[in-house]
Amino acid sequence: MKNHAQNLSFWMQSLPANMLEFPQPILQSEYDVAIVGAGFSGLWLAYYLKQAQPEWKIAIFEAKHIGYGASGRNGGWLSTNIPIVIGNLLKNPRWAKQDVVHLQRQIIDTIAEVANVCEREQIDCDLHQGGLMFIATSDAQASRLQDYHAEELAHGFLPHEIQWLGADAAKQHINIDIMQAATHYQYGARIHPAKLVLGLARKVIALGVDIFENTPVQNLSTHTVYLSHQAVKGQHIIACTEGYTDQLLQDGKVIPVNSSIIMTQVLPASFWERVGWQNNELLGDMAHVYMYAQKTADYRILFGGRGAPYQYGSRDAGDGELDHVTTAQLLQRLRELFPRQDFQVDTAWKGSLGVTRDWNASVTFDDKTGLGFIYGFGGNGVAPTHLAARTMTDRILGKHTALTTLPWNDYVCPTWEGEPWRWLGIQSMYQLLGLADQVENRLQLKKSVFFANTAYQICGLE
Numbered sequence: 310m311k312n313h314a315q316n317l318s319f320w321m322q323s324l325p326a327n328m329l330e331f332p333q334p335i336l337q338s339e340y341d342v343a344i345v346g347a348g349f350s351g352l353w354l355a356y357y358l359k360q361a362q363p364e365w366k367i368a369i370f371e372a373k374h375i376g377y378g379a380s381g382r383n384g385g386w387l388s389t390n391i392p393i394v395i396g397n398l399l400k401n402p403r404w405a406k407q408d409v410v411h412l413q414r415q416i417i418d419t420i421a422e423v424a425n426v427c428e429r430e431q432i433d434c435d436l437h438q439g440g441l442m443f444i445a446t447s448d449a450q451a452s453r454l455q456d457y458h459a460e461e462l463a464h465g466f467l468p469h470e471i472q473w474l475g476a477d478a479a480k481q482h483i484n485i486d487i488m489q490a491a492t493h494y495q496y497g498a499r500i501h502p503a504k505l506v507l508g509l510a511r512k513v514i515a516l517g518v519d520i521f522e523n524t525p526v527q528n529l530s531t532h533t534v535y536l537s538h539q540a541v542k543g544q545h546i547i548a549c550t551e552g553y554t555d556q557l558l559q560d561g562k563v564i565p566v567n568s569s570i571i572m573t574q575v576l577p578a579s580f581w582e583r584v585g586w587q588n589n590e591l592l593g594d595m596a597h598v599y600m601y602a603q604k605t606a607d608y609r610i611l612f613g614g615r616g617a618p619y620q621y622g623s624r625d626a627g628d629g630e631l632d633h634v635t636t637a638q639l640l641q642r643l644r645e646l647f648p649r650q651d652f653q654v655d656t657a658w659k660g661s662l663g664v665t666r667d668w669n670a671s672v673t674f675d676d677k678t679g680l681g682f683i684y685g686f687g688g689n690g691v692a693p694t695h696l697a698a699r700t701m702t703d704r705i706l707g708k709h710t711a712l713t714t715l716p717w718n719d720y721v722c723p724t725w726e727g728e729p730w731r732w733l734g735i736q737s738m739y740q741l742l743g744l745a746d747q748v749e750n751r752l753q754l755k756k757s758v759f760f761a762n763t764a765y766q767i768c769g770l771e
């Protein structure tokens with residue numbers, strides 16, 4: 310069966326066409342809630358609003374198809390990573406360390422919450438709670454891993470939730486020759502993102518939500534959504550457009566930054582016998598230009614990270630076509646970890662993250678105008694979009710809950726510089742980070758090379 314998804318990810322392309330077919334509803338002139346974007350944020354928001362207010366009329370307007378954006382093409386890490394840079398948040402006197410801890414604990418609980426909803430709603434998305442491993446493959450990476458471990462314990466994790474593993478213990482989990490140390494997180498789940506986003510959409514439609522595909526929103530104003538030929542009224546209007554937000558709002562708050570992925574072909578039993586990886590842990594490293602990986606339910610490796618990160622003028626990743634150079638770089642790093650295997654790439658693609666100037670996410674809602682925004686998850690949105698949607702649900706319903714005190718509520722991000730400074734800043738950051746990895750490896754440094762911090766500072770990651 311031919312697949313008609315525009316999104317070129319393995320996830321979307323490998324599903325049968327009938328999983329991508331949804332009824333086109335009849336447009337009404339007025340809704341209680343109009344949501345822009347059918348990714349995780351928009352769909353979870355519709356799901357939780359319908360649970361709370363079953364009689365509300367809710368519409369989602371999607372420019373392309375359900376899961377076209379990052380939600381249908383990500384690394385499938387349902388992880389405890391928080392979408393904020395702690396140092397940046399704490400520069401604002403409104404927030405303190407306890408707010409970071411609060412956010413971290415809520416994200417940890419979200420892993421089980423997503424698993425519970427999937428079970429309750431019978432959404433089969435290959436979810437497997439095998440935890441997460443961050444590995445170090447050089448002395449400098451091991452030193453960063455130690456610092457990161459200490460930071461995680463200071464900001465919400467309990468000692469038994471993250472285990473420090475020496476090389477031998479780490480290899481019992483995943484046999485990577487060059488691994489020097491690892492941390493093993495109790496929480497974290499692998500998912501098939503397209504199955505989750507499409508399964509969730511089906512559930513939301515069954516609850517009575519109207520999803521309009523191929524329906525781009527041209528503009529928003531108080532209580533009005535402008536489609537190409539028509540204006541629709543909405544008591545509440547919420548943009549869940551992540552890396553595409555600036556095309557709609559044009560306020561320079563969120564820009565699209567690419568992340569790239571390769572998917573191997575199915576790997577033979579002999580590989581898995583050698584490598585182990587029996588708990589299907591999510592796998593990441595401590596390189597400056599880091600990688601992220603998962604073992605899929607059908608015994609492939611998804612391997613993501615490096616790649617042309619930013620396109621001049623904040624162009625988004627389009628349908629996801631990936632250049633050969635980036636594909637080859639990802640394959641090379643995968644081969645460094647597992648040198649005895651001759652990997653073949655099945656599919657390669659890229660997608661747009663939504664990145665704010667200080668890499669902090671925001672859930673903003675104005676109860677006077679009914680306008681709201683959810684954005685800025687960077688590379689850590691699979692679990693946080695769920696929590697953000699529940700936060701926004703409480704805000705729309707006027708409730709004061711533990712979620713409405715999270716530090717992303719009404720968080721005002723700084724504005725990005727215009728071009729060419731934006732392009733120059735991001736390009737130079739990635740060049741410096743790549744160089745930092747090379748220097749650390751060649752010189753076998755014990756600690757991070759001195760100029761790595763400059764790179765993080767240029768783009769607001771420090």
Ligand SMILES: Cc1cc2nc3c(=O)[nH]c(=O)nc-3n(C[C@H](O)[C@H](O)[C@H](O)COP(=O)(O)OP(=O)(O)OC[C@H]3O[C@@H](n4cnc5c(N)ncnc54)[C@H](O)[C@@H]3O)c2cc1C
Nearest residue numbers: 346348349350372378379380383384386526551660690691
């Ligand atoms: C390659 C890649 C790998 C990633 N890996 C991970 C990971 O492993 N773990 C993790 O936690 N996070 C990961 N992320 C981030 C995560 O996928 C996102 O944070 C999350 O999916 C964002 O969901 P969203 O619904 O907010 O945005 P999106 O999924 O991007 O959805 C936004 C939707 O809005 C639509 N839209 C935009 N403008 C308009 C308009 N004007 N009118 C109508 N519709 C519009 C778009 O077409 C899109 O479908 C990754 C992201 C990428 C790109």
